Amino acid sequence: MGIDIDRARTDTPGCANVAHLNNAGGALPPRPVIEAVEEQFRLEYTIGAYEASDRNVAAIERFYDAVAGLIGAGRNEIAYVENATRAWDMAFYSVPFAPGDRILTTTSEYSSNAIAYQQAVSDKGARVEVIPDDAHGTLSLDALAAELAKGDVRLVSLNHIPTHNGLVNPVVEVGRLCREYGALYLVDACQSVGQLAVDVAEIGCDMLSATGRKFLRGPRGTGFLYVREEVIKTLEPPFLDLLAASWRTSGGYEVRDDARRFETWERYVAGQIGLGVAADYAVRLGIEAIEDRVRGLAAVLRSELATRPGATVLDRGEHPSGIVTFTIDGHTPEAIMAAASERGINVYTTNPGSHGYDASAVPTAVRASVHYYNTEEEVERLLAVLP
Structure with a gap:
C-alpha cells in the first residue's frame, strides 16, 4: 500500500514554505513530532524540568520501544544519544583495541x-585498511573477504549510505562475512x-548508530545507538556517569548491563520523546513504502539529469539511495544552491573534506536528497532552476 502524499504534506507544515530537497542534511519534521517536542518544552517552562520528566515518563520510555520496533531490536539494546556522531563515538571508543588490531573500512x-x-x-597501535570498491563503486565483498581471512581484524566499520554519492553499501553481505x-x-x-x-538482525551488525534529524524526521540534537545484547557487556564506554553505572560505597562502580550504559543522565528530554514519535510515525507509514517512494523520486531526478548537456550524475552503486549528487559544467x-534557494528550493553541496578516503570524488558537487x-x-x- 502506498503513502498518501497529500496527507503526508498536510502533516508537514514546512511543505507550505519550501521545496525541501535537503533531507540528507535535515528533514522537515511532521506535526506529531513538533507537537510532542512543544508539549514537553511547555511543561518544562510551566512546572519545572524535573517535574515535567516525572509527568511524562511513559512518553520518555516509549522511545526505546519505538526505535527498537523500527530497526528490529530489543529495547534493552537501544541507547538515546544526543547525535549520530556521539552515538558512533560511544560505540567505536568502547572497542578494546590492542596493538596490531586491524580496522577495515x-x-x-x-x-x-x-x-x-x-x-x-x-x-x-591499531591499523586502518581501506577496502577497495568493486566495479559499481560499492565496497568489494571479495576484497573484504580476502582481508578478513588474513586475521587480526578487530573491527569492520562502514557507512550504510555515504553522505556524498548516493550509493548503498551491502551491509547484509558484510554482516555475513563478519560473523564467519x-x-x-x-x-x-x-x-x-x-x-x-x-533491520539489525538481517544486517547482523554488533553496533549501529543513527541520527534523528535526517530521514527519520525527528528533532535536531537527537540520535540513538544500537548494541547487540550479546556484545554489550564486552564493551565499556569511554566515559560513564551515574546513569551508565552505579556508585558503590566501597569506592567502586558497576556498569549497567543494557545499552543504556552508553547514555548520560542529562539529555534533551523533549527531543527523546520527539524521536520516539518520529520512529512510530515512520513505522505507521510503512518503511518499505517509504523506501519505494524515495528511490522512485530519486530515480526520476537522476534520469532527467542524465539527459541534460553538461550535467554529470556522480552517484555510484547498482541500487542508489535518495541522495542524488551532480555537477553542471x-x-x-x-551558485546552483544559491539559485535554487532564491526560488524556494533547498539543496546542499558536498565536498572532499567530508570523505577523505574517496580519491575519485570531485572537489564539490550539488546534493539533492528527496x-x-x-x-x-x-x-x-529544481530541474527548471538548473542552467
Whole structure:
C-alpha cells in the first residue's frame, strides 16, 4: 500500500514554505513530532524540568520501544544519544583495541569516523585498511573477504549510505562475512534509517548508530545507538556517569548491563520523546513504502539529469539511495544552491573534506536528497532552476 502524499504534506507544515530537497542534511519534521517536542518544552517552562520528566515518563520510555520496533531490536539494546556522531563515538571508543588490531573500512567513509580511526592508530597501535570498491563503486565483498581471512581484524566499520554519492553499501553481505570470521561490525546508519528498511538482525551488525534529524524526521540534537545484547557487556564506554553505572560505597562502580550504559543522565528530554514519535510515525507509514517512494523520486531526478548537456550524475552503486549528487559544467555547486534557494528550493553541496578516503570524488558537487513527502512537481522545479 502506498503513502498518501497529500496527507503526508498536510502533516508537514514546512511543505507550505519550501521545496525541501535537503533531507540528507535535515528533514522537515511532521506535526506529531513538533507537537510532542512543544508539549514537553511547555511543561518544562510551566512546572519545572524535573517535574515535567516525572509527568511524562511513559512518553520518555516509549522511545526505546519505538526505535527498537523500527530497526528490529530489543529495547534493552537501544541507547538515546544526543547525535549520530556521539552515538558512533560511544560505540567505536568502547572497542578494546590492542596493538596490531586491524580496522577495515570503505572508501566512502565519513571523515569524522576516519579521524577516530587515526586516533586509534596513534593511541592503541591499531591499523586502518581501506577496502577497495568493486566495479559499481560499492565496497568489494571479495576484497573484504580476502582481508578478513588474513586475521587480526578487530573491527569492520562502514557507512550504510555515504553522505556524498548516493550509493548503498551491502551491509547484509558484510554482516555475513563478519560473523564467519568473528570480527566486530559497526554500521553508521546516519543516512539510511528513515529512508530505507533497516533491520539489525538481517544486517547482523554488533553496533549501529543513527541520527534523528535526517530521514527519520525527528528533532535536531537527537540520535540513538544500537548494541547487540550479546556484545554489550564486552564493551565499556569511554566515559560513564551515574546513569551508565552505579556508585558503590566501597569506592567502586558497576556498569549497567543494557545499552543504556552508553547514555548520560542529562539529555534533551523533549527531543527523546520527539524521536520516539518520529520512529512510530515512520513505522505507521510503512518503511518499505517509504523506501519505494524515495528511490522512485530519486530515480526520476537522476534520469532527467542524465539527459541534460553538461550535467554529470556522480552517484555510484547498482541500487542508489535518495541522495542524488551532480555537477553542471561551467557552474559551481554553490551558485546552483544559491539559485535554487532564491526560488524556494533547498539543496546542499558536498565536498572532499567530508570523505577523505574517496580519491575519485570531485572537489564539490550539488546534493539533492528527496523524501517521501516531496513531489514530482518539486523535482521539476529544481530541474527548471538548473542552467
